[in-house]
Amino acid sequence: MRRVESAPNLVIATLWADALSAAGIEARVFSRYLSSIAGEIPPSEAEPTVWVLDDRDLERARQLLGELQRPVRGAGWRCESCGERHGPQFAQCWNCGAARTDPR
Ligand SMILES: [Zn+2]
Numbered sequence: 001m002r003r004v005e006s007a008p009n010l011v012i013a014t015l016w017a018d019a020l021s022a023a024g025i026e027a028r029v030f031s032r033y034l035s036s037i038a039g040e041i042p043p044s045e046a047e048p049t050v051w052v053l054d055d056r057d058l059e060r061a062r063q064l065l066g067e068l069q070r071p072v073r074g075a076g077w078r079c080e081s082c083g084e085r086h087g088p089q090f091a092q093c094w095n096c097g098a099a100r101t102d103p104r
Pocket residue numbers: 079080081082083084093094095096097098
């Protein structure tokens with residue numbers, strides 16, 4: 001098992017893990033503070049991390065997460081999950097959280 005990247009918060013970490021799973025990569029989210037009561041710790045110290053179960057998936061996982069975070073140019077797109085329309089700079093649906101899936 002290898003650590004791929006740390007996320008700014010648990011919601012985004014979960015979105016990333018879901019995106020990796022959708023690409024056929026088994027991924028898990030871990031936080032060092034899962035047992036802590038929410039609100040007791042500063043967000044920066046509660047940084048969750050995304051891991052791949054198979055070490056061989058590490059490079060591809062990093063590429064995929066890089067694509068999720070990279071601003072893109074071009075036409076807008078429509079979310080396949082909920083139909084919401086987005087500008088080209090968004091890699092994820094703000095409405096339902098689905099990752100952008102259309103070819104760029
Ligand atoms: Zn959506």
